Amino acid sequence: MQEHVADPLLDAAVDGRYRVVSRLARGGMSxxxxxxxxxxxxxxxxxxxxxxxxxxxxxxxxxVREAKSAARLSHPHVAGVLDQGYDGDVAYLAMEYVPGHTLRDTLNEKAPLTPRLALALLDPVVEGLSAAHQAGLVHRDVKPENVLMSSDGRIKIGDFGLSRASSAGNSTATLIGTVAYIAPELVSNGAADARSDIYSVGIMLFEMLTGRQPFIGESPIQIAYQHVNSTVPLPSTLVPGLAADLDELVQWCTARDPERRPHSPGGLLGELRHIRTTLSDQALDFRPAADGPAPHGAGNTEAGPAGSRTGMSAAPPVPAAPAASGTDATAEDPNRTTVIAPGYQRTTAIPRTPVPDTAAHEPAPPRRQAPAHRRPGGLTKRQERAWERERERQAQRPAVALRPGNRRRRGAAWVVLLAILAVLAATAGWFFGMGPGAPVSIPEVTGRSAADARALLEQRGLEFTLNEVFDEEVQRGLAVGTIPAPPAQVRWFEQVTLVISKGPELFDVPRLLGLSEDEARAKLEESNLAAGEVFGEYSDSAPAGQIIGQDPASGEQLRRGSQVDLTTSIGPEPFEVPDVTGESVAEATAELQEAGLQVSIAEERTYDSDIDAGNVAAQSPSSGTVVPGDTVTLTLSLGPRLVEVPSVVGRDLGEARSILEDLGFEVDVRSFFFDEDDDNATVRFQDPDGGTAPEGSMVTLRVF
Structure with missing residues (x-):
């Protein structure tokens, strides 16, 4: 557990101009x-x-040089660089703030996307890249996290210039962080141009259409190896029913050979818009069936900070498409032929047997080189455009020598040429057989100490660079692996990357007190942590549902995905309502307020023969449980009701008793000669006789 240090930049004024409000994110460089x-x-x-x-x-x-170049770029689909400078030891870059979310958030919520939405989102990205490439900027880190989507619908691509500057200092820093979208040439030799960004765009399009990334693995090294050695599968292998044009577009952008990709985003943009206008509404709005690919995030995860693990899921592997094989026709299926355009390949089924009475299904003519001035028949519009581009390229090459030359001189030249070729062949044989070009197997270094791993590579004569990454499984200071991974072979002069673990990445536990449970869960998720057990506890000060405790406390650091237990308020603890009937108003009010209750006096009052006037005759609630803050309503007594006493002298005892009891009096019968229960006895005397008396009071009758 590392000691937590508060961020000193929060609320600081950087360079005396930029007042820091809050931290948004952390990446591989900043x-x-x-x-x-x-x-x-x-x-x-x-x-x-x-x-x-x-x-x-x-x-x-x-x-600084790359920041200045990026600052000169002004385009509606590129997040602008506003300022760059230093404040003591702090180097900073001020960029346009785009409030909203990223394409990653959209993929997490909606993937897979319909082709219409995927192409619409990709259009401004490619347009922004086209403007940047024309200005001489290569992004090198195109991924959904760098596609910014503002709340008003604007789409911008950010972080131009940073990844290139980073590669100058560490050729693999960006590679590890964004390995899911990296171009093969960046893995193999670190070289990148506009076509490397196009490869990343193709991977993003694949993910938007299928809901997952094409390559997954247990470690970033395995995924990088797949980019170099495997072909990106067609999206329709995961989402059957997607239009063939979408498969071809992904295949064109993600060709392993950069020469077979679009040479510029401008050309890709034209093709992308052509597809959007030619596909039917049914194809553009196509959605996979309910039993289609797994929801986005179930198979792959993309870490934000550079160095974090990528593609750690155990989802089933994507079916691999056949690897590209140059410009030869596909040999596996005799009924399939290949039409080649510069950097683009489309495979179309062409039946060999003619279909009667159907002009559109004529047998395919023998394959031969079409003359440069004649256009082959039966081509689609896209194939026609590819043919035109190839014809223009061939037109730039001389077909016939201008001068035939001397035959004897040509013979001597052939002899010299053959001798040179023989020497070159012998030299190449030595170079690649026993010389520096001989292949060397990369040793397995995973789990070894950094010193042992370096020694193994040095023993093989391999040149290597070091790169440190966070790893949840490999301890700090041990080797995670190499790029390329064993058992790959490299030449002695080719560079290998040795990846050393920095141990698990630790994340600050945020302060959750005072938040609701949903807000606390969301904040933990933003911090790459998770909510653990949730306990309820009575609280007189916090409303129900509010977080009043957390374990561990804020400021501590935990591994990715660690759980934080929460304690929520369930409100004040209930108790039995006190009984204050018969008490004076002052006594009842003091007792109830001491218990934390509110007191209300009812306007109406009631007669009560047992309770003195002014005291509490009734309360609501009269029983059950209450919580502090509840209100108890008191009804005060008017004392006993005064009733007119009738005279019953001379009446039979039974009749007299009935009259008095109906009025609410109690009757006391006294007799010297008759039975007191003899209702036929005559009342000779009563006390009181007439006037008023309190309801429930005693009236004495004498009979004889």
Whole structure:
């Protein structure tokens, strides 16, 4: 457990201009804060570089140069760079703040998307990349987390220039963090151009259409290996029913050979918009069946910070599409032929046997090279455009030598050429057989100490670079693996990346007190943690449902996915309502208020022969349980009711008793000669006789 240190930048004024409001996210190179530009009174996204990068002069020089290049780029679909500078040891970059969410949030909520929505979301991304590439900027880190979607519908791509600057200081820092979208050439040799960004766009389109990423694995190294050695499958293998044009678009963008991809986002943008206008509404609004691919997030996860694990799910593997095989026709199916365009391949089933009376199903002609001036028949519009591009390329190559030359000289030239080729072949044989070009197997280093892993690679004569990543399973200081992974073979002059574990990534436990349970769960999820057990506890100060306790406390650090137990208020503890009937108003009020109850006096009063006037004759509630703050209503007594006493002298005892009891009096019979229960006796005397008396009082009758 690491000691928690409060973020010193919160509420600080960076460079005397940017007032830090809150922390938004942490990445592989920087921490992103929401700040206020006090000079222009506007919100900005302030990226603060990590101290180890800010202390690297080579990185800072490249960072400043790339930031200046990105600042010159102004486009509605690119998040602008506003400012860059230093404040002591703090190196920062002020960028346009785009309130809203990212494409990752949309995928987590809605994936897989309909083709109409996927193409509509991708259009501004490709347009922004096209503008950036024309300005000489290559992104290198295109992924859903960097596609910003504002609340008013604007879509921008962010972080231009940062990934390239990062690669100058550490060629694998970005590779590990975003391995799910990385182009094969970045893994194999670190080289990147506009086509590398197009490959990442193709992976994003695959994920939008299918709800998952094409390659998964137990570690980032395994996924990077698949990018280099496997072909991205067609989306329709996961979502049957998708239009073939969408399969071809993904296949075109994600070709392992960069030469077979679109050469610029501008060309891709034209093709993307052509597909949006030519597909039917049914194809554009197609949704997979209920038993289609797993919901987004069930198979793959993409970590935000660089270095975090990617693709850790145990979801079933995606069916692999056949690997690309140059420009040859597919040999597996004799009924299939391949039409090749520069950087683009489309496979179309063509029946060999003609179908009677159907002009559209004529047998395929023998495959041969079409003349440069004749267009082959039976092509689709897309194949026609590809043919035109290839024809223009071939037109730039000379077909016939301008001068035939001397035959004897040509013979001597052939002899010299063959001799040179022989020497080159022998040299190549030595170079690739026993020389520096001979293949060397990469040793297994996973689980070894950093020193042992370095020694193993040095023993094989391999050049390597170090890269540290967070890992939940491998202890700090031990090797996670290599890129490429064993049992791959490399040449001695090819570089290998040795990945060392920094141990599990720790996350700050947020303060949850005072939040509702739903708010606390959401905040824990944002912090890469989870809610544990939830306990209820009585509280006189906190309303029901509010968090009044958490374990561990805020400020501590936990591993990703660790649980935090919550204690919620279930309100005040109930108790039996006190009985204050018969008491004076002052006594009853004091007793109830001491118990935490509110007191209300009813306007109406009631007669009560047993309770003195002014005292409490009744209360509501009269029984049961209450909680502090509840109100008890008191009804006061008017004392006994006064009733007119009738004279019953001379009446039979039974009749006299009935009259008095009906009026609410009690009757006391006294007799000297008759039985007191003899109703036929005559009443000779009563006390009181006439006037009024309290209801329930005694009237004495004498009979004789």
């Amino acid at each position: 921490t992103v804060y929401l700040a206020t530009d006090t000079r222009l009174d506007r919100p900005v996204a302030l990226k603060i570089l990590y101290p180890h990068l800010a202390a690297d002069s080579f990185f800072l020089e490249r960072f």
